[in-house]
Amino acid sequence: MARWQPNASERLVAAALELFEERGYEHTTVIEIAERAGLTKSTFFRHFPDKREVLFGGDTMAGLLAKGIAAAPATATPFEAVAHAMDAVSREAFTPARREFGARRRAVIAAHPELREREALKGLGLTASMTEALKRRGVPDLAACVAAELGALALKIAYECWSDTTDGDDFGEVARRTLGDLQAASQTLGLSGRSAP
Amino acid sequence: MARWQPNASERLVAAALELFEERGYEHTTVIEIAERAGLTKSTFFRHFPDKREVLFGGDTMAGLLAKGIAAAPATATPFEAVAHAMDAVSREAFTPARREFGARRRAVIAAHPELREREALKGLGLTASMTEALKRRGVPDLAACVAAELGALALKIAYECWSDTTDGDDFGEVARRTLGDLQAASQTLGLSGRSAP
DNA sequence: AGGGTGATGGGACCAAGTGCCATCACATTG
DNA sequence: CAATGTGATGGCACTTGGTCCCATCACCCT
Structure with a gap:
């Protein structure tokens, strides 16, 4: 077992893809992506330099x-x-x-x-x-x-x-x-x- | 004679190019571009959909x-x-x-x-x-x-x-x-x- | 002179992205 | 077992790009 929930990056990618499909890219907030992955905005930007990059990892x-x-x-x-x-x-x-x-x-x-x-x-x-x-x-x-x-x-x-x-x-x-x-x-x-x- | 100073778009392009050369793109603010052209942020975004587009008009x-x-x-x-x-x-x-x-x-x-x-x-x-x-x-x-x-x-x-x-x-x-x-x-x-x- | 029109100014507002510091979970060491 | 270190995270303040809405201004037309 890892310290926190493992695979933070992958969870963020999955959450982002789901939300983009549901609401569209521009109607999805980085905060929403992070929340669905059980994380926060800060952590999102620690894993990806910007919102787009989450799909180009x-x-x-x-x-x-x-x-x-x-x-x-x-x-x-x-x-x-x-x-x-x-x-x-x-x-x-x-x-x-x-x-x-x-x-x-x-x-x-x-x-x-x-x-x-x-x-x-x-x-x-x-x-x-x-x-x-x-x-x-x-x-x-x-x-x-x-x-x-x-x-x-x-x-x-x-x-x-x-x-x-x-x-x-x-x-x-x-x-x-x-x-x-x-x-x-x-x-x-x-x-x-x-x-x- | 036009109503205001003519060629607003072109002035914005020229101002942007100068500032990008002087300070670099990311250290230049849209407000600074507009000011150098004698205009405001609102007017900038009326002529260009975003900051990048000023060089791709x-x-x-x-x-x-x-x-x-x-x-x-x-x-x-x-x-x-x-x-x-x-x-x-x-x-x-x-x-x-x-x-x-x-x-x-x-x-x-x-x-x-x-x-x-x-x-x-x-x-x-x-x-x-x-x-x-x-x-x-x-x-x-x-x-x-x-x-x-x-x-x-x-x-x-x-x-x-x-x-x-x-x-x-x-x-x-x-x-x-x-x-x-x-x-x-x-x-x-x-x-x-x-x-x- | 008075109203229409189109470009501009200004300010409120949201979201992206940055920076800093506190916190927490676990490992290491004494 | 207690103290300490480390790395990932949370939280908050802040700047900037970008949107929206409304007021204002300059000129044209009747």
């Missing part, structure tokens, strides 16, 4: 992606390195247990501009992290940018697909497939030529 | 991009349509007069997470707007996503290049060139093959 994604890219075989192309990172992230962060939570979280975020704003910032962080990791592999700057951008897009799309069902492929498979589809799509947008003769 | 970009894409020749590929939108936006929004302002604005935004967050959200808006416009041209969903994403990336990079010098190419040229470079880069990241034999 696990900030390990960027690091996992970077490590995954760094750990890819030296012979891997940029896209293959990104795909390698997807697998890493899938094993550590997108466990099957978080699937339903992901769907609820996503719905709440989509409904509130303030939360979408935070999500956008997190997306930039992921992109930057992947870009740096690719550059460290010797990938030229612009190529690293593009690969990271498409990797982040694949993550986003795959997250939607994955969290929308309770069964089916695990996250890694969905993400790899999505990345492949994006790669294929990017071949069809020719700048100077037409798509068909 | 001209919200015409998304519309201009969408119109530019819609106006591209029917035979244009997705990338060409995006390039067409760059030109439109260049003529209407990125006038030479705003070049120095752009550099100062960019420096302030880069220095403060809260502002970068807002910028990230604006970026999502641009991407979404371009994606929709491309879909309306009949471009398949995924292809539209990728083209819009790379278009937004090109805009971002081009904005940095363009605002970093007081002379040189106008925005449209920089953006088109950047888009071409990204297109070329995207061909070098092969998913299944290697870059060289």
Whole structure:
């Protein structure tokens, strides 16, 4: 037994998600979240820097992606390195247990501009992290940018697909497939030529 | 002559930019911004929905991009349509007069997470707007996503290049060139093959 | 001259976020 | 067993962003 009720952070996340679903993000007070978790406002801000962050806690994604890219075989192309990172992230962060939570979280975020704003910032962080990791592999700057951008897009799309069902492929498979589809799509947008003769 | 001092919005923007440069974003109060512009807090929030938005006023970009894409020749590929939108936006929004302002604005935004967050959200808006416009041209969903994403990336990079010098190419040229470079880069990241034999 | 209109000023008010100090539960040490 | 230390929590005061409502002012129109 711990000193107080254990898992304060997780209780706060759960309380916040429930209240956001019930009353909406902007009609929910930090004090209300804390009270539902059996805590106080002070404690809330000791666990999260601000109200939005309660839904963006696990900030390990960027690091996992970077490590995954760094750990890819030296012979891997940029896209293959990104795909390698997807697998890493899938094993550590997108466990099957978080699937339903992901769907609820996503719905709440989509409904509130303030939360979408935070999500956008997190997306930039992921992109930057992947870009740096690719550059460290010797990938030229612009190529690293593009690969990271498409990797982040694949993550986003795959997250939607994955969290929308309770069964089916695990996250890694969905993400790899999505990345492949994006790669294929990017071949069809020719700048100077037409798509068909 | 107007009733009161004219150009209230612009005065607020100028005051805010100056104060953010002098004291930093978080050490500047909305009241201070308003006072420097010869106005009050009430009036500030009548012109801008929140403190961040004072640096993101001209919200015409998304519309201009969408119109530019819609106006591209029917035979244009997705990338060409995006390039067409760059030109439109260049003529209407990125006038030479705003070049120095752009550099100062960019420096302030880069220095403060809260502002970068807002910028990230604006970026999502641009991407979404371009994606929709491309879909309306009949471009398949995924292809539209990728083209819009790379278009937004090109805009971002081009904005940095363009605002970093007081002379040189106008925005449209920089953006088109950047888009071409990204297109070329995207061909070098092969998913299944290697870059060289 | 008198009323309409739109932008502004001012103040009350709520919630987010910060800082400081007291408190409590448990562990450690003598 | 008693004293002390430590880390998580509670509570309170305070600043600031942001909202609301109403009074006021400058100008236009009739």
